[in-house]
Amino acid sequence: MNNIVLLPVLIPFIMGVILILFRNSPSIQRFISAVTAFAMLAVSIYLTYIIYQNGITTVELGNWPAPFGIVLVGDLFAGLMLILASIVGVACLFFAFQTIHSEREKFYFYPFYFFLLTGVNGAFLTGDLFNLFVFFEVMLIASYVLIVIGGTKYQLRESFKYVVINIFASMFFIIGIAYLYSVTGTLNLAQLGERVGELEQTGVLNVVAILFLIVFGMKGALFPLYFWLPKSYYGPPAAIAALFGGLLTKVGIYAIIRSFTLIFTHNPDFTHNIILALAGFTMFFGVLGAVSQFDFKRILSYHIISQVGYMVMGLGLYTPLAIAGAIYYIAHHIIVKAALFLFAGATQKITGTTDLKKMSGLLKTHPALAWLFFIAAISLAGIPPLSGFFSKFALILSGIQEERYFIVFVSLLVGLLTLFSMMKIFVYVFWGKPSLSEEEVKKTKLAPLLWPVAPLVALSIIMGLAAEPIFSFSMEVAEQLLDPSLYINSVLKE
Amino acid sequence: MKTNFLMLHTITRIVAFIILSFSVFLFFAGHNNPGGGFIGGLMTASALLLLYVSFDLKTIKRVIPFNYSTMIAVGLLIAIATGLNSFLFGDPFLTQYFEYYDLPVLGETELTTALPFDLGIYLVVVGVALLTILTIAEDDA
Numbered sequence: 001m002n003n004i005v006l007l008p009v010l011i012p013f014i015m016g017v018i019l020i021l022f023r024n025s026p027s028i029q030r031f032i033s034a035v036t037a038f039a040m041l042a043v044s045i046y047l048t049y050i051i052y053q054n055g056i057t058t059v060e061l062g063n064w065p066a067p068f069g070i071v072l073v074g075d076l077f078a079g080l081m082l083i084l085a086s087i088v089g090v091a092c093l094f095f096a097f098q099t100i101h102s103e104r105e106k107f108y109f110y111p112f113y114f115f116l117l118t119g120v121n122g123a124f125l126t127g128d129l130f131n132l133f134v135f136f137e138v139m140l141i142a143s144y145v146l147i148v149i150g151g152t153k154y155q156l157r158e159s160f161k162y163v164v165i166n167i168f169a170s171m172f173f174i175i176g177i178a179y180l181y182s183v184t185g186t187l188n189l190a191q192l193g194e195r196v197g198e199l200e201q202t203g204v205l206n207v208v209a210i211l212f213l214i215v216f217g218m219k220g221a222l223f224p225l226y227f228w229l230p231k232s233y234y235g236p237p238a239a240i241a242a243l244f245g246g247l248l249t250k251v252g253i254y255a256i257i258r259s260f261t262l263i264f265t266h267n268p269d270f271t272h273n274i275i276l277a278l279a280g281f282t283m284f285f286g287v288l289g290a291v292s293q294f295d296f297k298r299i300l301s302y303h304i305i306s307q308v309g310y311m312v313m314g315l316g317l318y319t320p321l322a323i324a325g326a327i328y329y330i331a332h333h334i335i336v337k338a339a340l341f342l343f344a345g346a347t348q349k350i351t352g353t354t355d356l357k358k359m360s361g362l363l364k365t366h367p368a369l370a371w372l373f374f375i376a377a378i379s380l381a382g383i384p385p386l387s388g389f390f391s392k393f394a395l396i397l398s399g400i401q402e403e404r405y406f407i408v409f410v411s412l413l414v415g416l417l418t419l420f421s422m423m424k425i426f427v428y429v430f431w432g433k434p435s436l437s438e439e440e441v442k443k444t445k446l447a448p449l450l451w452p453v454a455p456l457v458a459l460s461i462i463m464g465l466a467a468e469p470i471f472s473f474s475m476e477v478a479e480q481l482l483d484p485s486l487y488i489n490s491v492l493k494e
Numbered sequence: 495m496k497t498n499f500l501m502l503h504t505i506t507r508i509v510a511f512i513i514l515s516f517s518v519f520l521f522f523a524g525h526n527n528p529g530g531g532f533i534g535g536l537m538t539a540s541a542l543l544l545l546y547v548s549f550d551l552k553t554i555k556r557v558i559p560f561n562y563s564t565m566i567a568v569g570l571l572i573a574i575a576t577g578l579n580s581f582l583f584g585d586p587f588l589t590q591y592f593e594y595y596d597l598p599v600l601g602e603t604e605l606t607t608a609l610p611f612d613l614g615i616y617l618v619v620v621g622v623a624l625l626t627i628l629t630i631a632e633d634d635a
Contacts, residue, residue, distance in 0.1 A: 006586075017567050017571055020566065021564060059586050060586050062586065063586050
C-alpha cells in the first residue's frame with residue numbers, strides 16, 4: 001500500500017487543472033509548468049528507486065482490494081518508462097517556452113501538455129485493462145488538442161485523420177476488452193495473466209491476442225497500421241512533435257510488451273512469431289519511407305516507425321536478452337528521437353523551413369547545433385560508443401542466438417539505411433555554402449534553443465559509455481517481465 | 495420588428511425552476527440511489543440551456559456571469575481534493591469515508607466524502623456541457 005505510486009499520475013493532473021485557472025498569464029503558467037515537470041522527474045526517479053529496493057509496489061484505489069478494485073502497479077519497466085517520460089517532458093517543455101506561439105499558450109497548451117503526461121503515466125502504471133483504456137483515452141484526447149492547436153489548414157486536415165484512426169482503434173480496444181472479459185471474467189491484468197494460463201482454449205485467446213495486437217499496433221505504428229503517423233506528426237510545432245515522437249507510440253509499444261509478457265504468453269509459437277514478422281516489415285518499410293523523403297520532420301517521423309520495429313523485434317524473439325535489448329532500445333529511442341525532433345524545430349526556427357533542399361551550410365554558421373545533431377544522428381543509426389549501438393547489439397546478438405538470421409539481416413540492413421538517411425540530413429542541412437545572410441543568422445539566438453536539447457544528447461552519450469550498468473538494469477527489468485508470477489503475486493497477494 | 499416569445503418566456507421561467515430543483519434532488523440522491531453529480535449536472539445544464547434558448551445569449555450572460563472553463567477547473571480540483579483527503583489518514587487515493595450525524599433541521603443524516611466528490615463532478619459536467627454548446631452557438635454570431 002503505497003500512495004507514491006499514484007503521484008506520477010496525480011501531479012500532472014492537478015497541476016494541469018490549476019494551469020487552466022491561469023490561462024491568461026503566460027509567465028505564471030511557465031513557472032508552474034517548469035516546477036511541475038521537475039517535480040514529476042523527481043517523483044518518478046524516487047518511485048523507481050523504491051521499486052528497485054522493495055520489489056513491485058502497488059496501490060489499490062479507494063481501498064477496494066484487487067481484483068475487484070482498480071490497482072496501480074509500479075514495476076521496474078513502468079518505473080523506467082515514467083523516468084523517460086518525465087525527461088522528455090522536461091526537455092520539450094523548455095523547448096516549448098522558446099518556440100510556442102503565445103496564442104497557443106492562451107489556448108490551454110500547458111494544461112493539455114500535462115493532461116497528456118497524466119494519460120501516459122497512467123497507462124504505464126495501471127494494473128487494470130479497462131483502466132488502461134481510460135488512460136489511453138485521456139492521453140489521446142489531450143493529444144487531439146495538442147495536434148490541432150494553432151489550427152493551420154494542414155493541421156486541421158491531418159488531425160482529422162488522426163482522430164478518426166484513433167477512435168477506430170479505441171473501438172477495437174473496447175471490443176477486445178469485451179471478448180477477453182467474456183472468456184476470463186476479469187479485467188485485472190494480474191488475474192488475467194493467471195486465468196489465461198489456466199484456460200486451455202487457445203483458439204479464442206489467439207483471436208483476442210491478435211485483436212489487442214491490432215489495437216496497440218495501431219497506436220504504436222506497427223506494419224501495416226502506421227500510415228497515419230508521418231503526416232500527423234508533421235503538422236504540430238516541434239516541441240509537440242518531439243513529445244509525440246518520443247512518447248506516444250511508445251505507450252502503444254509498452255502496452256504490447258506488457259500484454260504479451262503478462263497475459264498472452266500461452267502460445268508464443270503463434271503470437272510471438274507474428275510479432276516478429278510484423279517487426280521485420282515495420283522496420284523495413286519505415287526506413288524505406290525515411291530514405292525517400294526530403295523533409296527534416298518527415299524523415300524523423302518515418303524513422304519512428306522503423307525503430308518501433310526494433311522494439312517489437314525484441315518482444316518477438318522472447319528471450320531475456322532480447323527483451324532487455326528492446327527495453328534498452330526504448331530508452332535510447334525516446335531520448336534520441338525527442339532530441340532529433342527538437343533539432344528539427346531549432347533548424348526550422350533558424351531557417352524557416354524543414355525542407356532539406358532549401359537549407360545548406362549551417363555547419364559554418366551554427367557549429368554547436370551541427371555537432372550536437374551529428375551525435376544524436378549517429379546514435380540513432382547505432383554507431384558505437386553511443387546508446388543506439390548497444391541496444392541494437394543486444395537485439396542482434398539474441399537474434400543470432402535464436403537462429404533467426406533473416407530478421408537479423410533485415411535489422412542490419414535497416415541500420416545501414418538509417419545511417420544513410422541521417423547522413424542525408426546532415427549533408428543537406430549542414431554542408432555546402434551557408435544559405436543565410438549574417439543578419440538572418442543573428443536574428444535567432446541559438447543558445448536558448450540548444451539548452452533543452454543538450455541534456456538529451458548528453459544522456460545518449462552517457463547511456464552509451466555506461467552501457468554496462470544500464471544494460472544490467474535492463475536485464476533485471478526483462479527478467480521481471482518474463483516472470484509474470486512476480487507481478488501476479490504482488491497484485492493478488494497470494 | 496422584434497418578436498416577443500411571451501409563452502416561451504413565461505413557461506421557461508417556471509419550468510427552469512422545476513428542472514433546477516429536480517436536479518438538486520437528483521444530486522443529493524447520489525451515491526446510494528439513482529442520481530448523483532453527473533446526472534444532476536446534466537439536468538442543470540439542460541435547465542440553463544433552456545434559458546439560453548428562449549432568451550438570448552447576452553441577457554443570460556448578464557444573469558449568470560460564470561466563466562465555464564474556470565468552473566470545470568474548480569470542479570476538477572474539488573473532486574481531486576476529495577480523493578487526496580484520504581492521504582491524510584494514510585489510506586489509498588479515493589478511499590471514501592462516511593458517518594451519521596444528528597443535524598438540526600434534517601435529523602439523522604449521512605455525511606460522506608462522496609458528496610463533495612459528486613459536487614466536483616457536477617460542476618465539471620455543467621461546465622463542459624454549457625461550454626461546448628455555447629462555443630458552437632457563438633460560432634456564427
